[in-house]
Amino acid sequence: xxxxxxxxxxxxxxxxxxxxxxxxxxxxxxxxxxxxxxxxxxxxxxxxxxxxxxxxxxxxxxxxxxxxxxxxxxxxxxxxxxxxxxxxxxxxxxxxxxxxxxxxxxxxxxxxxxxxxxxxxxxxxxxxxxxxxxxxxxxxxxxxxxxxxxxxxxxx
Numbered sequence: 001x002x003x004x005x006x007x008x009x010x011x012x013x014x015x016x017x018x019x020x021x022x023x024x025x026x027x028x029x030x031x032x033x034x035x036x037x038x039x040x041x042x043x044x045x046x047x048x049x050x051x052x053x054x055x056x057x058x059x060x061x062x063x064x065x066x067x068x069x070x071x072x073x074x075x076x077x078x079x080x081x082x083x084x085x086x087x088x089x090x091x092x093x094x095x096x097x098x099x100x101x102x103x104x105x106x107x108x109x110x111x112x113x114x115x116x117x118x119x120x121x122x123x124x125x126x127x128x129x130x131x132x133x134x135x136x137x138x139x140x141x142x143x144x145x146x147x148x149x150x151x152x153x154x155x156x
Contacts, residue, residue, distance in 0.1 A: 025052045026124065026145035028059060039086055042117075045101070046126065046141035047079035055079060080108070080141050082126070084115060091115040098130065098139070111136035122147055 029044040045055065054069035083097040093110040100106050113128035124147050128139040 023048045023050075024141060024143055024145075025049055026147065027052045027056065029148045041083055041085055043081060043083040045079055045081050046143075046145070048077065051077050051079045078140060080139075082115065082141075084117070089117050089119075091117070098128065108139075113139070113142075117147070119147075122149065 024046060025048070026044050026046050029042065031040060031042045033040055045052075047055065050069065050073055054066050054073065057069060058066035079101060081099050081101050083099075084091045085095045085097070088095060092114050093112070096110065096115055098108040098110055100108060109131040111129040111131045114125075115128070116125045118124070123144055125144045126139065126142050128142060129136040130139045131137075
């Protein structure tokens with residue numbers, strides 16, 4: 001390959017990587033109070049846009065659309081849920097729970113990192129490492145996401 005081809009290939013790969021990262025969304029935010037402890041818990045999902053659309057259709061009870069969207073998803077599709085325990089701006093492995101809701105809610109072991117909630121800015125930064133095959137790796141859902149306006153307005 002010549003220099004022009006190499007440059008074009010590198011540019012295409014960097015754009016693809018940027019697009020894939022930009023495609024990830026935070027959605028289905030919920031806040032509840034634990035009945036036993038009275039502790040407030042916030043939960044949400046992170047996934048690529050196509051998975052988000054399928055999950056939201058399923059949450060609305062639109063099984064037909066959810067099935068249609070699900071059949072179009074690539075085999076490498078993913079979705080993770082994160083539950084934040086208590087009232088804080090920074091959550092660590094002691095105060096968060098990371099899980100894969102499909103197929104059956106398996107927990108991911110958080111090796112290190114934090115989830116930082118900035119209500120005044122309306123953003124959340126996920127920066128976690130998870131354990132895979134005994135080794136810490138970057139969590140695929142790391143990034144900075146807008147949070148729902150209702151969640152951002154709550155003062156804690």
